[in-house]
Amino acid sequence: MTYLRKHNPEIDWAKGEWRYTRCPESCAPKARKTNHNPEDLQMAEFVASILNKDVEEEDADTTKWKSLIPEYLHEFGDIFSQKKLEQMPERKPYDHGIDFEEGAALPRPAKLYPMSPKERNSLDEWINDELRKGYIRKSKSPLASPVFFVKKHDGGLRLVVDYQKINDVTVKNCYPIPRIADLIDTLSQASIFTKINLRWGYNNVRIRKGDEWKTASITHQGLYEAIVMYFGFCNALETFQAMMNDILGDFIQGGKVIVYLDDIFICLNDLKEHRKLTKEVLKRLRENDLFAKPEKCSFEKSSIEYLGMIISKGHIEMDPKKLSGVAEWPRPTKVKQVQAFLGFANFYRRFIKDFAKYAKPLTTLTKKDQPWVWDVAQEEAFNGLKETFTSAPILRIPDTTSPFRLETDASDFATGAVLSQLDPTDKLWHPVAFYSKSLDVHQRNYEIYDKEMLAII
Missing domain, CATH: 3.10.20.370 (Ubiquitin-like (UB roll))
Structure with missing residues (x-):
């Protein structure tokens, strides 16, 4: 980094090239003449390693989604890209608000839960990753919800923030969550099905400005509050369903698109019309900074799994x-x-x-x-x-x-x-x-x- 500060090279990240165009007068002649001195070679290797790593990660990400997505949808690569996902969502009318009941006393701040060394390491990784993305920030809130881990089926760890005490004093949102049976019945006689699963949908919703302090959680590293919505808040389901219904409302009313939280289901009989509608849905997702998980999407199937059922033309059965x-x-x-x-x-x-x-x-x-x-x-x-x-x-x-x-x-x-x-x-x-x-x-x-x-x- 000392070398970069001294010479301040102009780097073209797209082409993988750099030029010494901003060197001070005292070093410009030397920089121009010493193309192969050890310091320059070391710098070249450093920059090249960054460029190569970035290109390799981007190529791997592109290769992954391209192998899972039909070619006619490759123009929506940004929707299926893992790298594109990790950006702070813009503030929108759908920001998740947390309103406390009138006159309710604030819950007492929780104490730290004991954790094993493995759990502490996992928590450190999670905190660092979320801070890097800007999803959380340090807090001085008078509230503190505890955190702990539960084991996944594969032996991994899943972080849980226990917002029970906060939820107890939160005004409940009665926005309706669709009944699965009603959604399935609306499929009627469609013969072509596409399913789009949103990636980390909750994280694409901001916490309403001014409510962040209510989300604070206590860890061995200190107190942190959420900038985006996480699983565990009461009303989180309602907030997300309301957002999706608003974003895709015209398609839903037409009876050709079904939305259940982070699952979008497109069902038609005509292939040409189906592809056109799929593109329109993806455009709408792009406009609203929502991203899909390609490995959990299915396109143009005659039989498809949906919400624990197998759907085909006019038929429904349990998922084997x-x-x-x-x-x-x-x-x-x-x-x-x-x-x-x-x-x-x-x-x-x-x-x-x-x-x-x-x-x-x-x-x-x-x-x-x-x-x-x-x-x-x-x-x-x-x-x-x-x-x-x-x-x-x-x-x-x-x-x-x-x-x-x-x-x-x-x-x-x-x-x-x-x-x-x-x-x-x-x-x-x-x-x-x-x-x-x-x-x-x-x-x-x-x-x-x-x-x-x-x-x-």
Whole structure:
């Protein structure tokens, strides 16, 4: 760096060249004549190493996204580039505000959580990286949320900032998050699908000016506050969904684009129109400094994974990858394990006929003050549900132009229904969705015909 300050060379980073055009009078003659002296050669190697490293990183980044993106979209390379991503987002109307409830007392600042040497090193790396990008800054806030790590499935560490105390006194944003079932139903009869996954979408939203102090977190390096939005803030989902709905609102209203947080789904039948719309969506992302993760994008597919489902023309089924481990799911030995299994199963309940009836012995175990008893009924329910996942039918996506049929039934403990639709081609009724619900203690006393009427209602 001493050499650079002394000679102040003019460097053309694009061409990889430098010239001594700004040397002081005392050194200019020497600089012009000593093209091969050790000092100049050392400087040449230094500059060349920087240039080569920069070019190599850029080439690797370009090669990566080009191999994953259709050629007609290569003009949007900046959208798929990792290097382009790491820039501070501009202030926008979507900046994430944190409004405290009127009269609420500020939470007491948290104390440092103990960390292992490995965790401290990981935290140091995270802090340095976020400071470099300008995503955080040092703080003197009266608030301090604690940080800790959780292990990833691959053995790595994920940083968590516990904003629970801050969230408790924050005014809640009631902006609606779309229901997955409603989004999937809107796909109707599309045959060409493109999915665009945004890279670190939350970091593309700034914290509203003046609210940064409310985000402060405490670390062994000191107190830092966020400049961009991170996962963990209440209202973060609502802020991001509102932003995406506003940015792509005209496409969404046209019924050809679906947005669920950081996933954008484009669905049409005509390839030419599909490509045109894909370009328009990418242009909109560029205009709003949003970037995509090429390895999580899919283009012009006839069948595609979306939100845990496999979508194809007029059909929907469970993602086999999500179900691959169900057969080996170990028998639960405590309530939390039952809740975890039911949480997974409940996500796919629209595929399972009489789900509530099957799950009844397991849901009973999760009730408050219910003693733990794993008997024949629980074992049969657990194994029965696992088996239904491997034999669940492929559902039809509703087509509002074809007739529907609703069939209902009731048992001693639950009601159930199946919504079917007539296929005009094969003249057969195909299931669209299954529904089931457990009866409460009072409803179980109804006469059977009242239970059947309840199922219809």
